Amino acid sequence: MTEKKNTLVEIRDVTKSYHRGSYTVPVLREISLDIGEGEFLCLMGPSGSGKTTLLNLIAGIDRVDSGTIRVGDVAITNLSEMELAQWRATHVGFIFQFYNLIPVLTAVENVELPLHLTGLSKKERWEHAMMALRLVNLDHRVSHYPNQLSGGEQQRVAIARAIITDPTLLVADEPTGDLDRVSAEEVLNLMGRLNSDLGKTIIMVTHDPRAAARARQLKHLEKGLLNDAHP
Amino acid sequence: MLILKILWKNAFRNKLRTSLTLLGITIAILAFGLLRTVISAWYAGVEASSATRLVTRNSTSIIFSLPLSYKNRISQTSGVKTVSYGTWFGGVYIEEKNFFPNFSVEPQTFLDLYPEFLVSPNEKEAFLRDRKGFVAGRKLVEKYGWKIGDIVTLKGTIFLGDWDFVLRAIYRGRDKTTDESQFLFHWEYLNETLKKRNPYHPWVDQVGYYMIGVTRPEVGSAVAAAIDGAFKNSFAETLTETEKAFQQGFVAMSGAIITAIQLVSMVVIVIILAVVANTMAMTTRERMGEYAVLKTLGFGRKHIAGLIFGESFVITMLGCGLGIAATFPAAQVFTHTLGTYFPIFRVEPKTVYLDLAAGFVVGGCAGIIPAIRAIQIRIADGLRRIG
Numbered sequence: 001m002t003e004k005k006n007t008l009v010e011i012r013d014v015t016k017s018y019h020r021g022s023y024t025v026p027v028l029r030e031i032s033l034d035i036g037e038g039e040f041l042c043l044m045g046p047s048g049s050g051k052t053t054l055l056n057l058i059a060g061i062d063r064v065d066s067g068t069i070r071v072g073d074v075a076i077t078n079l080s081e082m083e084l085a086q087w088r089a090t091h092v093g094f095i096f097q098f099y100n101l102i103p104v105l106t107a108v109e110n111v112e113l114p115l116h117l118t119g120l121s122k123k124e125r126w127e128h129a130m131m132a133l134r135l136v137n138l139d140h141r142v143s144h145y146p147n148q149l150s151g152g153e154q155q156r157v158a159i160a161r162a163i164i165t166d167p168t169l170l171v172a173d174e175p176t177g178d179l180d181r182v183s184a185e186e187v188l189n190l191m192g193r194l195n196s197d198l199g200k201t202i203i204m205v206t207h208d209p210r211a212a213a214r215a216r217q218l219k220h221l222e223k224g225l226l227n228d229a230h231p
Numbered sequence: 232m233l234i235l236k237i238l239w240k241n242a243f244r245n246k247l248r249t250s251l252t253l254l255g256i257t258i259a260i261l262a263f264g265l266l267r268t269v270i271s272a273w274y275a276g277v278e279a280s281s282a283t284r285l286v287t288r289n290s291t292s293i294i295f296s297l298p299l300s301y302k303n304r305i306s307q308t309s310g311v312k313t314v315s316y317g318t319w320f321g322g323v324y325i326e327e328k329n330f331f332p333n334f335s336v337e338p339q340t341f342l343d344l345y346p347e348f349l350v351s352p353n354e355k356e357a358f359l360r361d362r363k364g365f366v367a368g369r370k371l372v373e374k375y376g377w378k379i380g381d382i383v384t385l386k387g388t389i390f391l392g393d394w395d396f397v398l399r400a401i402y403r404g405r406d407k408t409t410d411e412s413q414f415l416f417h418w419e420y421l422n423e424t425l426k427k428r429n430p431y432h433p434w435v436d437q438v439g440y441y442m443i444g445v446t447r448p449e450v451g452s453a454v455a456a457a458i459d460g461a462f463k464n465s466f467a468e469t470l471t472e473t474e475k476a477f478q479q480g481f482v483a484m485s486g487a488i489i490t491a492i493q494l495v496s497m498v499v500i501v502i503i504l505a506v507v508a509n510t511m512a513m514t515t516r517e518r519m520g521e522y523a524v525l526k527t528l529g530f531g532r533k534h535i536a537g538l539i540f541g542e543s544f545v546i547t548m549l550g551c552g553l554g555i556a557a558t559f560p561a562a563q564v565f566t567h568t569l570g571t572y573f574p575i576f577r578v579e580p581k582t583v584y585l586d587l588a589a590g591f592v593v594g595g596c597a598g599i600i601p602a603i604r605a606i607q608i609r610i611a612d613g614l615r616r617i618g
Contacts, residue, residue, distance in 0.1 A: 053611075061527055061610040082531060089529025096614070100524045104240035109233060114528045116233055161528075 008168065008201050009035035009058055014067035016053055027053045029224040030067070035217075040195040040202045042215030049221040051205040052173055058203060059092050059171045060084045072168055089117045093162030093200075095191075097174035099154040101146040101161075108133060108142040111160045118165070132160035136190060152183025159190055163200070170194065172204040176211050188214050234534060238541035241518070242549075252510045253550045256593075259503040260554025260586050261561060266496040267582040268562055273482055273489055275575035279408040280475035282448035283312075284344060285455055287441040288477075290470040296437035297467050299422075304461055305441055310454040313444035315340035317418060318434065322385030322394060324375065330572070331371055333385060333414035335421040338366075344444045347405040354379070354400035362420045364399035368411035370574065372401050385414075390425065390434070412574035443471070500589050503547075507597035511543050515601035522605045523613025536602045543598035544591075551590030555583055 016028040027050040043051045056062035101110045112129040133139045136156040176184035194200040220227045289295035317336040358364045381398045425432045455471035462469045566576040
């Protein structure tokens with residue numbers, strides 16, 4: 001009963017294939033996994049093993065072929081596209097390898113962007129965005145555009161954007177993949193703090209053993225099958 | 232507001248491409264506006280027609296004459312208030328390129344029938360007194376630099392020889408649609424000269440057409456029927472119609488040209504559509520990753536479609552505005568160089584509305600396919616395009 005209460009993500013018999021012309025490429029084969037609330041899980045594996053696909057499925061940006069995924073009380077595999085978009089807006093924060101900031105918006109505007117889907121006033125959105133930027137130590141770069149920021153700074157802005165809606169779950173796909181060592185350390189420290197201090201559940205895909213070392217739980221994917229691994 | 236900022240900034244991200252697209256739209260809207268204005272100019276005579284004026288001509292063709300003796304019988308028709316008459320003179324000034332409309336008319340009744348031709352009382356009096364006198368429109372006088380009292384010689388192309396006239400009056404148009412480039416002189420002068428030169432000339436005591444003022448617009452058709460009935464089975468049967476129908480008959484003679492101009496103006500719009508659609512297809516393909524990010528953050532179809540259509544409308548309507556702004560000075564240049572062919576060359580409000588409508592349709596259509604593609608793309612596929 002206690003274990004059930006602590007499980008945030010429940011994945012059951014998930015299968016996923018991609019179609020390339022007349023070929024069907026199986027990516028995930030009957031994956032089952034439970035991820036606890038407040039967990040920091042790292043998914044590792046060789047290229048093409050299905051790590052990003054599994055992350056996308058958990059985050060509700062791709063669809064399973066079969067099986068179910070439940071996040072909290074919501075079976076996201078049963079949601080329509082529109083419901084899924086609304087669910088993502090409030091429950092998931094995304095951190096990408098290439099930051100994926102909107103180049104025509106300043107740092108604070110990028111962070112503020114997800115709040116436009118909420119009923120917050122302009123002033124409230126601004127205050128929330130500033131708070132998030134302070135959390136990632138970038139409150140002195142609010143008016144800078146992405147191309148005026150370093151890679152590490154851009155990723156910190158992306159993290160601020162990911163946490164602005166106070167999501168249940170943070171998903172990160174190779175968050176240090178495009179960063180130098182120092183910037184990568186900063187980003188990992190920040191993610192560690194979000195997990196330990198704020199209790200955010202984080203699922204991270206990475207090739208980087210140093211990044212993986214920060215996780216509390218490590219899973220290894222190979223040829224669409226999930227194995228336990230040790231950090 | 233942030234969405235508006237994104238679409239506005241997106242529109243100018245690739246400055247060279249946007250500038251070239253804007254240039255294309257501006258030129259196309261300018262061409263469209265000028266072509267529509269040419270069509271309006273063609274119909275200017277129709278627009279300026281009065282509902283209380285009828286025109287009677289030879290039923291066979293306008294090129295055949297009617298006897299002057301018809302005037303009295305027409306005057307006696309019930310509902311007729313004024314009868315005037317005239318003949319197309321077809322003279323040229325110095326050389327053939329100096330073309331402008333010139334008619335011989337019965338001056339007193341003509342000026343009574345056409346109150347939109349404003350002439351000062353003194354000049355009117357001088358014109359009526361002098362049989363060799365003529366009255367010319369303000370634009371024509373300005374174009375050739377004539378002054379009151381100047382002798383102007385026209386070379387006759389129908390009535391051969393040199394014909395001298397004295398400028399006695401200048402008229403101004405009461406309305407914007409009044410043609411200010413006409414040259415009007417005494418029919419009596421033409422008739423007497425023809426008689427002197429050749430008493431058997433076929434146009435002696437003949438007129439090209441009668442202009443008839445009726446008491447009320449409602450009696451027009453009854454008066455027309457009565458006049459045509461009166462001359463039925465005569466050697467010169469008549470065809471009487473409203474001034475508007477008469478003018479439309481002239482326009483109809485150029486029907487094929489007008490249709491061609493209308494078709495070209497439509498083709499221009501299709502060309503802009505292709506240009507903007509191409510721009511939007513390229514920009515959307517480049518930004519597919521960004522749209523995927525927005526979808527990931529929870530933005531829905533309407534937001535993505537709004538961004539793409541918004542960008543399309545920003546570019547198109549901006550180009551449309553520039554094109555409309557350029558149409559007015561271009562029309563001025565057009566008037567200056569081709570004023571005698573198109574005396575009323577005015578950019579009508581209707582043309583501006585058509586420009587705006589064309590811009591709106593192009594902006595909307597150009598965004599449809601890119602918006603559908605952006606909406607339909609799977610987020611995972613869109614994100615793969617980044618990096």
